[in-house]
Amino acid sequence: MNIFLLRRLAIVTTIGLLAMPLTACVTDVGGGYGYGGNVAVGVDYYEPVGGVYGAWGPGYQVGPYRGGGHPWGGGGGRAHSYRPAAAGRSMPSIPSHSRGSR
């Protein structure tokens, strides 16, 4: 075989094989999130939040509603970006039955 042809074949093979992982891996698309060069499945780090976390005032509540069954009054007549649950719907809570009781 012509040695120049072999050399070209070697170059093409090298470029082709080196390009394969680049197409197989997902790259960072902004927001400080994405995969590193050698990880194709997984998650990455957030930007730091720990240093400024907190400042939840006395009225700041995050937990689920407890008790259920209380009728929901609707969206209060205010305009919302979301579609409020229908008036009269019971306020839901989290599941109350344990794994063994199903």
Added chain:
Amino acid sequence: MQPQYSLNLNDSISQNIARQRRLGLRRTGNVLRQSVFAALLGLACTAPAFSAQASFPPLVAPASQEHHVGKIIFVELLTPDLAAAKQFYGSLFGWTFNDMHVGPMEYTEASLNGQVVAGLIHKSVASNEHKQPAWLSFIAVRDVDAAKKAAVEHGAKVLLEPHNVPDRGREAVFADPQGAVFAVLASSSGDPADVLAAPGEWIWSSLITLDPDTDAAFYQTLFDYEVFELPAGPNSQHLMLASDNYARASANSLPADKAITPPHWLNYVRVDDTAKMAAKVVALGGKVLVEPRIDRHGGKVAVVADTSGAPFGLIEWPETESKEVSK
């Protein structure tokens, strides 16, 4: 003289041809060696990408036919110190770990009493990178690609394109329009059943964001949530996102005086005694970010961070209703 000259000339030509042949063979050998090297280099580079397609454990075993769109069905932690994370969460909640190599990744599956509770992945972080490990919430969908289309149409960024994870399902990772990162997962083994989490298991999630109202609309588009508004303090909102007649998560305003905290999802583990567990977090090398406090449901809530700084919540959910309900 003439024959001698001719003989010398013939010898010289023969030697030259032989040298050219040797040179040609050497060049051919070099090219072949280069080709083999290139092929090996290429294979070495592609191997991690292909081996990363190795399977994760299924979410539900044995597989079920249950699907709960909008439910947070899994959480994953990426940590720079997997051994420290295992030590921390194992000591805190009694989680046990099943180590596995998924492609080039060090992955460990955390379980509690035989129930899978989380996945933990090791990834180094460079000393000059100011990044924070975090728990990633996976929300159940039936169709990841349709979720991507809806998310993008409503202002989300795709951080990880939809892709199949063998034995796990199909997943993608997005940043919502306000920047909170979440994943969607169409589990191929079905979704975990709707049952009350045991102590040590994830029980609740909050989206803490700049504008809960518009973010609730975004997530409602994706997961068809029912949205309820609960009383909240001035200049803040507390929304409840529900599906299948169960509350799935809250959407809360970021505290105004700490608006530099980026919008994020926060997941909570059920505990029997929040104050006691918060103290244990500190003893194990973690931090308390929000001190234990009574929440709406009557139990105490706290926000803590593990040894690598990943924040998560602790929440009491007493079996019986408490009289100490904060209004």
